[in-house]
Amino acid sequence: MVSRVIPVDPFDLVIFGATGDLARRKILPGLYRRFLGGQIPDEACLIGAARASLSDDQFRAQIEAAIAEFVDPAKRDPAQIARFLRCVRYVAIDATGEEGWAQLKALVRPDRVQAFYFSVAPTLFGALAERLHKHEIANSEARIVVEKPFGRDLASARALNGTLAAHFDEHQIYRIDHYLGKETVQNLMAVRFANILFEPLWNAQFVDHVQITVAETVGVGGRGAYYDKSGAMRDMVQNHLMQLLCLIAMEPPYHFDPDAVRDEKLKVIRALDPLTSEDIVRGQYVDARGKSYVDDAENPASRTESYIALRCHVANWRWKGTPFYLRTGKKLRARTSEIAVVFKEPPHSIFDDDTGWRENMLVIRLQPNEGMNLKMMIKEPGPGGMRLVQVPLDMSFADALGEEGADMPDAYERLIMDVIRGNQTLFMRGDEVEAAWAWTDPIIAGWEATKARPQRYDAGSSGPEDALMLMHRDARRWREIRE
Ligand code: BG6
Numbered sequence: 001m002v003s004r005v006i007p008v009d010p011f012d013l014v015i016f017g018a019t020g021d022l023a024r025r026k027i028l029p030g031l032y033r034r035f036l037g038g039q040i041p042d043e044a045c046l047i048g049a050a051r052a053s054l055s056d057d058q059f060r061a062q063i064e065a066a067i068a069e070f071v072d073p074a075k076r077d078p079a080q081i082a083r084f085l086r087c088v089r090y091v092a093i094d095a096t097g098e099e100g101w102a103q104l105k106a107l108v109r110p111d112r113v114q115a116f117y118f119s120v121a122p123t124l125f126g127a128l129a130e131r132l133h134k135h136e137i138a139n140s141e142a143r144i145v146v147e148k149p150f151g152r153d154l155a156s157a158r159a160l161n162g163t164l165a166a167h168f169d170e171h172q173i174y175r176i177d178h179y180l181g182k183e184t185v186q187n188l189m190a191v192r193f194a195n196i197l198f199e200p201l202w203n204a205q206f207v208d209h210v211q212i213t214v215a216e217t218v219g220v221g222g223r224g225a226y227y228d229k230s231g232a233m234r235d236m237v238q239n240h241l242m243q244l245l246c247l248i249a250m251e252p253p254y255h256f257d258p259d260a261v262r263d264e265k266l267k268v269i270r271a272l273d274p275l276t277s278e279d280i281v282r283g284q285y286v287d288a289r290g291k292s293y294v295d296d297a298e299n300p301a302s303r304t305e306s307y308i309a310l311r312c313h314v315a316n317w318r319w320k321g322t323p324f325y326l327r328t329g330k331k332l333r334a335r336t337s338e339i340a341v342v343f344k345e346p347p348h349s350i351f352d353d354d355t356g357w358r359e360n361m362l363v364i365r366l367q368p369n370e371g372m373n374l375k376m377m378i379k380e381p382g383p384g385g386m387r388l389v390q391v392p393l394d395m396s397f398a399d400a401l402g403e404e405g406a407d408m409p410d411a412y413e414r415l416i417m418d419v420i421r422g423n424q425t426l427f428m429r430g431d432e433v434e435a436a437w438a439w440t441d442p443i444i445a446g447w448e449a450t451k452a453r454p455q456r457y458d459a460g461s462s463g464p465e466d467a468l469m470l471m472h473r474d475a476r477r478w479r480e481i482r483e
Helices: 021-036 056-070 078-086 101-107 122-134 154-165 183-193 224-228 231-249 258-271 402-406 411-421 430-450 465-472
Strands: 011-016 045-050 088-092 113-118 143-146 173-175 207-215 280-286 307-313 323-329 336-343 361-367 371-379 388-396 455-458
Touching: 011 021, 011 411, 021 056, 021 078, 021 411, 045 101, 056 078, 056 088, 078 088, 088 101, 113 122, 113 411, 122 143, 122 154, 143 411, 154 430, 173 411, 173 430, 183 231, 183 361, 183 371, 207 231, 224 231, 231 258, 231 307, 231 323, 231 336, 231 430, 258 430, 280 465, 307 465, 323 465, 455 465
Parallel strands: 011 045, 011 113, 045 088, 113 143, 143 173, 207 323, 280 455
Antiparallel strands: 207 336, 280 307, 307 323, 336 361, 361 371, 371 388
8 A cells, every 4th residue: 555645835833832741742743753754844844932931952952852752763763853853943932922923923934834833721822813913923824723622611612712713714723622633533434434335324223322432541640630620521522522423423524525524513513412410420530549539639529520421312313212322531441442333133033042143333443453343243153053153344454554554643643734734624613612512511510500429430440330320221231441
């Protein structure tokens, strides 16, 4: 298979918050990897901007350290790193004041593709947008990239959208949900819409239910202050899990085009039925040996959930009667993210009851070992009559696609390149984000009103007991959480 790396046009990318954690862990190492992959032209310019007063060389040294920490040793080529760093500059800037803006203006070229990555607290988005405009740094096609959390409820998301809209058009705003940059997530669209096999079965008549799991082994230590104000609902469900749900449940867009795709996703969110307390289980981890959630959050009275499981319904013709079960949590048994589409029984079985029938299932693994797995029934080989056995039709991307499959760009790399290309398909539109908050707001308000406490679950387990019951009551079972 021939690798198709399509270089992007020369660009100037300004990273606000360039000395922060996200830049260090993801953005800068990701840009280096794309450079190494031949996608970033030498004439591109990466400009770090942050409060710290650093020289270009001091910032380059920080990037080198980030590459040493976060890039695979096999890809750390000193000559290439030196070439990459040649296109790096740094400006000390005051986001809410006037310092540094003239220097930035002198560096950003007006006739280039321009991108401004706001890797800063959302409270600074407005100040940055305003100054880029006021100092006439951004051209009319400049792109701004903003990170989650995009608001903490509908009102704040609307206010944020309003602030950005005062200076940039919607087609210039790239709201990142890094789950949309994961290889398998995009493959989900390819599998659904480039094959005839699944689409005829992709509805309530044939799909019994869908399970979406994003399980993590890490706790919230180190970021407890942020997390305790969010919880799993705001941190994971309102964005990542709902985006996955949209891609599974949406109607085929008329074209693989940003607005066509996002229109269909928006319809799914709008079609979600409101939830009742029966549909939700919240949990907080407790570690017998060490720290519990409340210790990590440094808030002994915390009622914030580090785990959530819920059952929801997409109220439209396609999905009437098919439940979608979503769960995500910290400190669970294994780190695994997957979507399982579980099909119904054939209408009539010609085999005896004891032959070992099990349901067909399409499992889409986001991480680790990205790939897809279709569970099928076949006859167990050998003599002894008709016994059935479930076998996986396994397509691990690393195996199926060889080296290319093993060397897929990380979500951030892909998304940043899409920003430069001006492709918004994998970014959330303002109305999508607002619709997602409109659905989650009443749920969160319900917990706040009743002062509901999450259930405790053991760190390293699969989550609270009641989450098992949530499916049990419907005569269904969660898939095991394992790598
Ligand atoms: C982030 C959340 O958006 O996604 C984190 O804020 C979470 O709490 C992370 O750990 C998970 O991302 P990934 O790509 O590691 O599954």
